[in-house]
Amino acid sequence: MTAPATHVSAPAPHHYTTLGLDSRKVAIWAFIGSECMLFVSLISTYLIYKGRSIVGPFPHETWTDPATGHVFKPILNIPVTSASTFVLLMSSLFMVLALAAVQNKEKPKHTRGERILGSSRLWLWMTAIAGATFLGFQAFEFTSFVHEGLSIRTNLFGSSFFTLTGFHGAHVTAGVIWLVTLLAIDYRRGLGPRDSLLVDIAALYWHFVDVIWIVIFTLVYLIR
Amino acid sequence: MATTARPAPKHSPDAYGEHSGLWSWLSTVDHKRIGVLYLYTALFFFMFGGVEAIIIRAQLGAPNQHLVSAEFYNQLFTMHGTTMIFLAIMPLSAAFFNFLIPLQIGARDVAFPRLNAFSYWVYLFGGIFITIPILFAVAPNDGWFGYAPLTTRAYSPGINIDFWVIGLLILGVSSLAAAFNFLTTIINLRAPGMTLMRMPMFTWMAFIVQVLLVLAFPVVTIALVFLLFDRFFGTNFYNTVSAGADPLLWQHLFWIFGHPEVYILVLPAFGLVSEVLPTYSKKPLFGYPVMVYSGILIAVLGFGVWAHHMFAVGLGPIADTFFGLTTMLIAIPTGVKIFNWIATMAQGSIRYTTAMLFGIGLVALFTIGGISGIMHASPPADLQQTDTYFIVAHFHYVLFGGSIMGIFGGIYHYFPKITGRLMDEKLGKIHFWLTVVAMNLTFFPMHFSGMLGMPRRIYTYDAGQGWDLFNAMSTAGAMIFPIAMLVFIYNFFVSRKRGEIAGSNPWGAGTLEWTIPSPPPEYNFAKIPTVTSRYPLWEGKEVDYECARINSQEGKTSADLGIVMPYSTIKPLLVALGLVTMFCGLIFARALIGVGAALMIFSLYSWLLSPLEPEHD
Numbered sequence: 037m038t039a040p041a042t043h044v045s046a047p048a049p050h051h052y053t054t055l056g057l058d059s060r061k062v063a064i065w066a067f068i069g070s071e072c073m074l075f076v077s078l079i080s081t082y083l084i085y086k087g088r089s090i091v092g093p094f095p096h097e098t099w100t101d102p103a104t105g106h107v108f109k110p111i112l113n114i115p116v117t118s119a120s121t122f123v124l125l126m127s128s129l130f131m132v133l134a135l136a137a138v139q140n141k142e143k144p145k146h147t148r149g150e151r152i153l154g155s156s157r158l159w160l161w162m163t164a165i166a167g168a169t170f171l172g173f174q175a176f177e178f179t180s181f182v183h184e185g186l187s188i189r190t191n192l193f194g195s196s197f198f199t200l201t202g203f204h205g206a207h208v209t210a211g212v213i214w215l216v217t218l219l220a221i222d223y224r225r226g227l228g229p230r231d232s233l234l235v236d237i238a239a240l241y242w243h244f245v246d247v248i249w250i251v252i253f254t255l256v257y258l259i260r
Numbered sequence: 261m262a263t264t265a266r267p268a269p270k271h272s273p274d275a276y277g278e279h280s281g282l283w284s285w286l287s288t289v290d291h292k293r294i295g296v297l298y299l300y301t302a303l304f305f306f307m308f309g310g311v312e313a314i315i316i317r318a319q320l321g322a323p324n325q326h327l328v329s330a331e332f333y334n335q336l337f338t339m340h341g342t343t344m345i346f347l348a349i350m351p352l353s354a355a356f357f358n359f360l361i362p363l364q365i366g367a368r369d370v371a372f373p374r375l376n377a378f379s380y381w382v383y384l385f386g387g388i389f390i391t392i393p394i395l396f397a398v399a400p401n402d403g404w405f406g407y408a409p410l411t412t413r414a415y416s417p418g419i420n421i422d423f424w425v426i427g428l429l430i431l432g433v434s435s436l437a438a439a440f441n442f443l444t445t446i447i448n449l450r451a452p453g454m455t456l457m458r459m460p461m462f463t464w465m466a467f468i469v470q471v472l473l474v475l476a477f478p479v480v481t482i483a484l485v486f487l488l489f490d491r492f493f494g495t496n497f498y499n500t501v502s503a504g505a506d507p508l509l510w511q512h513l514f515w516i517f518g519h520p521e522v523y524i525l526v527l528p529a530f531g532l533v534s535e536v537l538p539t540y541s542k543k544p545l546f547g548y549p550v551m552v553y554s555g556i557l558i559a560v561l562g563f564g565v566w567a568h569h570m571f572a573v574g575l576g577p578i579a580d581t582f583f584g585l586t587t588m589l590i591a592i593p594t595g596v597k598i599f600n601w602i603a604t605m606a607q608g609s610i611r612y613t614t615a616m617l618f619g620i621g622l623v624a625l626f627t628i629g630g631i632s633g634i635m636h637a638s639p640p641a642d643l644q645q646t647d648t649y650f651i652v653a654h655f656h657y658v659l660f661g662g663s664i665m666g667i668f669g670g671i672y673h674y675f676p677k678i679t680g681r682l683m684d685e686k687l688g689k690i691h692f693w694l695t696v697v698a699m700n701l702t703f704f705p706m707h708f709s710g711m712l713g714m715p716r717r718i719y720t721y722d723a724g725q726g727w728d729l730f731n732a733m734s735t736a737g738a739m740i741f742p743i744a745m746l747v748f749i750y751n752f753f754v755s756r757k758r759g760e761i762a763g764s765n766p767w768g769a770g771t772l773e774w775t776i777p778s779p780p781p782e783y784n785f786a787k788i789p790t791v792t793s794r795y796p797l798w799e800g801k802e803v804d805y806e807c808a809r810i811n812s813q814e815g816k817t818s819a820d821l822g823i824v825m826p827y828s829t830i831k832p833l834l835v836a837l838g839l840v841t842m843f844c845g846l847i848f849a850r851a852l853i854g855v856g857a858a859l860m861i862f863s864l865y866s867w868l869l870s871p872l873e874p875e876h877d
Contacts, residue, residue, distance in 0.1 A: 052788060054450040059371035063444040066474055070436060074478035077513060081486070081497070090504045188495050192503055195495035199486070217865075 064237045068244050071207075075248050078203055079255060082196040089191035093184060096260045111186050113177065114257055120173030121253050124208075127166030128246045131239045134159035138235045141228045156227050156235075157219065163242065164215040167208050174205045197256065204252060207245045214238050287828040289373035290782055294380050295359030296678065299671075301384055302351035307745060308391065309343035312336050314738055317702070321735035323723035333719035334401035335420070339394050341404030342424070345525065346431050347387045349659065352667045353528035354383075357442050357466050359678060363773035363780065364460045366451025366789045371444040373826045374867060375437055381836035382434035389840060390427030393420065400424035403717065405518060406487070408498035408510035413491045419847055425488050426843045432481050433839065439473035442466060451772075453791035457552070460771045460794070461545055464552050465531030468559045472520045472527075475563070480517035483510060492846065508573060515566035523562045525659060526626075527555065529666025530597060533619045536669045537601050539769040540616035541608025544795055547600045554593035554600075561590045571642045580639040587637035591630065598627055613767070614688030618669030621696060625661025629654055632707065647717075650710025656703040668695070668748075675752075676766045680778045681759030687751040694744035701737025705730035764812045770795030775808035783823040785811050826873045834863035 053059060092099025093108040100107050137156040145151045152158065178198070181187075188198040218238060221227060227235065288294060316336050319327045328336065358376065362369055370376050393399040401420050402411050411421045446467045450459070459467070486497035487510070496503035498510055538545045545551060567575055567583040575583075601623050610616065632654040636642040645651055668691075675683045709730040714721065721727060765774040774797060776784060789796070789807035796804035818825050838860025845852030 052452070053448045054454075055448050057448065059444045059448045062448045063371065063440050066440045066443045070440070070474045070478050073475050074482060077479045077482035081482070081509065081513075084506065084509065088504055088506075090502075188489070188493060192496050192505060195489070195497055195503075199489060199495065199497075 058233050060233060060237055061240075064240050068240065071244065071248075075203070075251070078196075078200045079251065082200050082256065085192040085196045089193045091191050093186045093190070093193075095193060095197070095256070108185060111181055111184060112257055113180070116173065117177065117253065117257050120170050120177075121249065123166050123173070124170045124246055124249055127163050127170070128243050130159050130162040130166060131242045134163055135232065135235050135239045138227045139229055139232045141226075157222050160215055160219050160222065164212050164219065167212040167215065167242075171205060171208055171212070174201065174208075178202075200252065200256070204245070204249060207248070211238075211242050211245055214241065284828065286833055287830045289369075289377050289826050289828055289832070291358050291362050291370045291373065291376060292678075292780060292782075292784075294376050295355045295357075297380050298351050298355035298358055298383070299678075301380075301387065302348050302355060305343055305347035305387055305391070306349075306352070309340050309348055310741060310745065312340040312343065312394075314742065316340060317735040317738035319719060320721075320731050322732065323721055323728055325720055328719070330719040331401065332397055334717070335394055335397065335399035337717055338400045338403055338424070339391070342390065342400065342428075344659070345404060345521070346428065347383075347391070349525050349663045349667070350435065351383055351387075353466075353469070353525070353663075354379075354438055356462070356528060356532065356667075356670055356674070357438070357469075359674065360773060361442055361445055361463055361466055362449065363677075363776065363784060364463045364771055365446065365449060365454050366772050366785060366791060367445065367449035368784050368788075368823070369826065370441050371449055372441045374829060374832050374872065375441050377829075378832035378836055379434045379438035379441065381833045382430060382437070382839060385836055385840040386427055386430035386434060389430060389844065390423055393423045398423070400427075405514055406510075407514075408487055408490070409500050409505070409507060411487060411491075411510075412498050414499075414501070421487075422491065422847050425484050425491065426846060429481065429484050429488070430840055430843055432477050432484070435473055436477050439470045439477070443470040443474060446470070451785075451789050451791055453789075454772075457549065458791055458794050461534035461548070461551055462528075462531035465527045465534070465555055468555050469524050469527050472524050472559055472562065476517045476520035476524070479513055483513035483517070486510075486513075488846075508570070511570050511573065512566070515569045516563070518569060519566045520559070520562045522658070523558055526662045526666075527558070529622060529663045529670070530555070532666045532670035532673070533601065533622050535769070535771065536615050536619040536673050537604045537623075538795075539673070539767050540611045540613055540619070541605045542611075542768070543604055543608040544770070544798070545600070546603035546606075547596075548794065550596060551600055554596040557593040558590060561586055561593070565590060568637060568642070571639045572646045584637055584639050588634060591634050591637075594630055598623060598630070613672070614683070614685055614692055615669045615673035615767075617689065617692045618665050618672060621692065622662055622665040622669065625657055625665060625696075625699065629657025629659075629661050632657065645710065647715055648710035649706040649714045649716060652716055653703050653706035653710060656699075656706070660699055660703065665695075668692075671752075673767070675755070676759075676762030677773060677778045677780070679756050679759070680762055681755055682762050682766060683755040683759060684751050687747055691744050691747045691751065694740055694747065698737050698740035698744055701740065702734050703737070705733040705737075709734070765797065770798035772796055776811045777814045781814075781816065781818070782825055783818045783821065786813065786816060786821055786823075787811060824873050827871075829867070829870070831863050831867040831870070835860050835867060838863060 055062065086095075092101070093111040095112045096110050098107060098109055133153065134156055137154050137159055140154060141156065143154070145154045181194075186194045186197075188194050215238065218227065218235060221231070221234075285293065285297065288297075315328060316333070319325055319333060319336075358370070361367075390400075398418065398420055400406070400423055402416055402424070406421065406424055409415060411424075446459070446463060486495070489495040490498050496505055498507075499505045500507045534545055534551065564586045565583055567579055568587045571580055571583075601619075605620075632650070636645045636651070636654070672683055672688055675681075709727045712726045712730075714725070714727045714731075721731075762778045764777050766778075767774070771794075772789060772791070773780075775789065785807075787807055787810045789811065790803050792801045792804055793799045797808060800808075838856045838858070840856070842853050842856030842860060845854075845856060
């Protein structure tokens, strides 16, 4: 999950640091530690409320509304979410390639393959597009759930599900904005090895958001 | 007072010399000036919360009084707690974190100077946001721990709780941003040779507090987000009536934050006292490593005791036993600290300065609070004591006798470093004794009124229940506090202008912050020191003394020395303003959300894309 830490540009001579690392790298780890507690709280609440909703729709079980006799099918669409999960996991691969491309920007490239692997813009675009695609899947999922009768107000499941996955979606959104910002810098002046820290911390955040999704996908979608 | 006619140090005029004027304060990124901003703001809120307390005590001074209405009384005790915890004690600690951490570890500033300014401005705007409503009698009114479902829209329909939820979310942003900053600073900006086990104890305790903040604040953030969503968007997190929500969800989430919060409030004071006691005993801190380990142990155990705030809800014998035992375990590392402080003083050549008196005051008074704490660590005892004035007595001994005594000790100890002048000792001692008398007269009788069954949060009571005398005593004690504070404020402002010139090390202390001029130049250390011991001025090697000699020279500017300092900038303030405007939009006009978000995003990008400091050549 961690990107190689050895390529961080050396801190400027007037900024001595104890670890020899740029402070931003230390801070992003502290931030990730804090974010873990944020998601732990959200996920715990989801799990505590699992199976305690009084009315449906439910995630994995069918439910018949006693008042209307309407039958609600299990609401989670696991094949579609598996596809979006795959896209998000691939985005982490693209992110690794983007970081490597930035770090190796100044190495000579001979073959077409090396040139493709060495294009930071390509891989940043791919990462951002994969993230945006995941968000598109999530928007589709949310609207279809509302259409089928589950909103954030319907029951405990709806409240905890939309809040948990919505918080994750907000984190992906922030990540996509971060990536687009990096792309803007790349187009304006070109990202090189001296900027690898900028991409490195974005990558750490991006991988973290990915890892959290693996936990959410497993606990919310796969485990009944 | 100022009887000596020594000339003022060159760079001391008005403490911060050429950088004066309102704009320089609005745009400062200097950790020392931000520390001073925190100090003044937090002292203001401390007095604001004190006025609320005095109205509470006036109302309770005799049975059947109707000085304030029951509704306004609810707002008073809610805001007294909220103000003292989030707007007074935490920011007073933050004032010391800001001012001292870089000085104690030999750094020129914190890791992220602009983020530091941002933390302060968010705190200030958030503090104003949550304080204004009480002036219009629409303040939060459900207690500082805002139990849901009581705080949901169904039971608290007004805007009172909206202010509380949103205000605490805003203040959480400030605390978290500051915590990431200080954590990184302590990990990464220590001078060469400043190993972890050579760090001054205040910095160690600050380090532990940042870890607690980083791990505990996200939990309450989520609890508050749930409440916000319940109130504004109709979610069901705390909807126990029609959705089957768990009535204990809030309590668990809140106290998983709330108990570490207690250590967030008291560990900085422990750190300050661990600087004060050795200095005036002329002895290194006794059992330094054990002090570090006990601090860490307190923090770790602090995450495993939250349900002792919930014994009365009936969690069952296994949970009660577990949380009772872990709570009693915390007494061990805490007791170790008390004994180590006493051992530090033992056989020392003690000077009874004001700072030392406050330090000793902490050791004595906090111990009383600690002992009553062990009493209600036992669930059966707690069932008798919970929600009575006994608990009020307990946590005021901990938070006033612990945190506030330590912080006052810290103010007297570090005032000369901050301003370059000494505070008046005679007035300081008057302040100390008045505070001790006021504190014990106010809070000690509460043990008895509590044991006699007087509940917390009642706005009045009938005569003849045995509570009258104790309440009259508490009220009499509370009326002494303003006198003590007036003495303090007078002393503070007069000494700031006319106090005796302090010099770099007026107390003969041993740590790095005393090697540099008072007040310190903007770059702190002309030469980043190399550290060989815990007390470089007491037991250092030649290299320590050489660094101290260079760094104590006055009157050099950063330009003279070729030191690159960060640009001052208004952008952190604008981002903070945008953030708070955005939150205001939830209550006032939805359009503000867009305005605030636009201001925040624009200023944030402008901040991130502009360089921190001039290019180094």
